[in-house]
Amino acid sequence: MIQQKKGLWLVLALVMVSIMMSVPAVPLHAEDQAEGDQVIRITAKRFEYIPSEIRIQKGVPVVLEFTSLDRIHGFTIPDLGGIRTTIEPGKVSRVRIVVPTVGTYEFHCDLFCGDGHEGMTGKIIVED
Amino acid sequence: MSVDRRDFLKLVGMGSAVFVLGTRVLPGAADVIPGQDDFLFVQLSDAHWGFSDPKVNPDYAATLKKAIAAVNSMKMQPDFVVFTGDITQTTDDPAVRRKRMAEARDIINGLKVKTIRFLAGEHDAGLDKGEAFQEYFGKTHYTFDHKGVHFIVIDNVSDPTSSIGDVQLQWLGDELKKIDKDSRIVVLTHRPLFDLYPNWDWWTRDGAKAIDLLMPYKNVTVLYGHIHQEHHHMTAHIPHHAAKGLMYPLPEAGSFAKRVPIPWDPAAPYKGLGYRSIEAKAAKAEYLLTEYPIKDKKLIRL
Numbered sequence: 001m002i003q004q005k006k007g008l009w010l011v012l013a014l015v016m017v018s019i020m021m022s023v024p025a026v027p028l029h030a031e032d033q034a035e036g037d038q039v040i041r042i043t044a045k046r047f048e049y050i051p052s053e054i055r056i057q058k059g060v061p062v063v064l065e066f067t068s069l070d071r072i073h074g075f076t077i078p079d080l081g082g083i084r085t086t087i088e089p090g091k092v093s094r095v096r097i098v099v100p101t102v103g104t105y106e107f108h109c110d111l112f113c114g115d116g117h118e119g120m121t122g123k124i125i126v127e128d
Numbered sequence: 129m130s131v132d133r134r135d136f137l138k139l140v141g142m143g144s145a146v147f148v149l150g151t152r153v154l155p156g157a158a159d160v161i162p163g164q165d166d167f168l169f170v171q172l173s174d175a176h177w178g179f180s181d182p183k184v185n186p187d188y189a190a191t192l193k194k195a196i197a198a199v200n201s202m203k204m205q206p207d208f209v210v211f212t213g214d215i216t217q218t219t220d221d222p223a224v225r226r227k228r229m230a231e232a233r234d235i236i237n238g239l240k241v242k243t244i245r246f247l248a249g250e251h252d253a254g255l256d257k258g259e260a261f262q263e264y265f266g267k268t269h270y271t272f273d274h275k276g277v278h279f280i281v282i283d284n285v286s287d288p289t290s291s292i293g294d295v296q297l298q299w300l301g302d303e304l305k306k307i308d309k310d311s312r313i314v315v316l317t318h319r320p321l322f323d324l325y326p327n328w329d330w331w332t333r334d335g336a337k338a339i340d341l342l343m344p345y346k347n348v349t350v351l352y353g354h355i356h357q358e359h360h361h362m363t364a365h366i367p368h369h370a371a372k373g374l375m376y377p378l379p380e381a382g383s384f385a386k387r388v389p390i391p392w393d394p395a396a397p398y399k400g401l402g403y404r405s406i407e408a409k410a411a412k413a414e415y416l417l418t419e420y421p422i423k424d425k426k427l428i429r430l
């Protein structure tokens with residue numbers, strides 16, 4: 001599956017941390033987005049993400065913007081330094097990512113949400 | 129089939145090694161006979177009572193009962209039985225959850241052995257922080273001692289973020305302070321404490337903190353469930369053993385795109401389901417694990 005070099009991981013992790021810290025914790029209005037960032041809207045509901053397959057470009061910052069249609073869900077990408085967010089109904093959560101390496105990264109709901117939770121997954125495909 | 133295949137694993141706590149002694153074919157229902165101060169207990173896990181997809185398990189209504197009957201038919205009865213979580217399949221309806229818990233408890237109380245230790249799984253406790261579980265099965269974290277072995281039950285499921293939490297970690301640290309570094313400890317929990325496969329949520333978010341607390345202790349063994357298959361792993365000198373489930377098996381970590389049950393195989397009913405006995409050797413910090421299939425001679429009509 002995904003092959004990664006250790007050193008690259010560290011760089012990636014540091015990049016992620018600095019990026020995450022630059023994302024305001026309060027929900028932004030769409031017009032306040034960092035200019036030029038591509039925004040991908042993702043809807044979470046029992047027990048799926050729509051869309052569940054997301055294609056992004058290597059090295060290009062992308063903001064994933066989440067809303068929930070029913071209850072609290074989670075979102076995490078373990079292979080991207082465990083980046084995560086909580087998706088609450090009535091709120092918008094955002095995660096800004098820059099992935100420097102081509103590959104497929106699985107994500108899933110990491111807040112137990114009911115009978116079907118185990119299937120609440122998706123993937124980010126990073127292309128050249 | 130009237131012949132049981134049992135895999136015997138000898139697990140040496142001190143030597144941090146797992147020796148596969150071999151597979152024995154035994155006729156009938158001969159069981160492990162422990163010596164005088166040795167003792168035997170049984171681990172059941174992941175019964176998911178309330179699950180009802182016939183493509184996954186057409187015998188969903190009776191598999192748990194068969195496991196209970198099988199334990200009752202063991203020649204050497206265990207001193208106690210421990211149930212390592214996911215007793216019930218989750219539901220959003222609190223009344224249905226309680227009904228499932230009451231039914232499962234009644235079935236499990238059919239055990240001849242009257243000492244039963246219950247643990248919660250995320251299916252039991254993840255949606256209501258363990259409220260219903262505590263009504264039916266008691267506390268979600270606790271300790272008990274048996275014939276010189278300290279058992280510690282860790283709850284990594286009542287918190288929906290798959291965490292033990294700082295309060296319970298503090299409690300764990302306090303409990304461990306009462307125990308000598310070379311005494312025998314068996315940790316019982318639902319999820320793996322180590323990062324088995326975070327992509328499938330097969331981990332405990334702060335499990336490393338629990339392992340750090342356990343590390344100074346020389347004779348620690350962890351038994352858990354959650355992954356619905358046998359699995360053996362070492363973190364330094366601490367072995368971690370996952371048990372099979374009693375409703376459906378799950379694929380090996382990462383072997384499938386999704387973490388979905390392995391469908392029922394009519395050619396091999398109950399394949400991948402089972403339970404284990406653990407023989408604790410008094411003389412050495414050793415445990416002999418015996419894995420049992422679900423016995424059933426009846427073929428299921430599909």
Ligand SMILES: [Cu+2]
Nearest residue numbers: 073109113120
């Ligand atoms: Cu979910």
Ligand SMILES: [Fe+2]
Nearest residue numbers: 174214249354
């Ligand atoms: Fe389970």
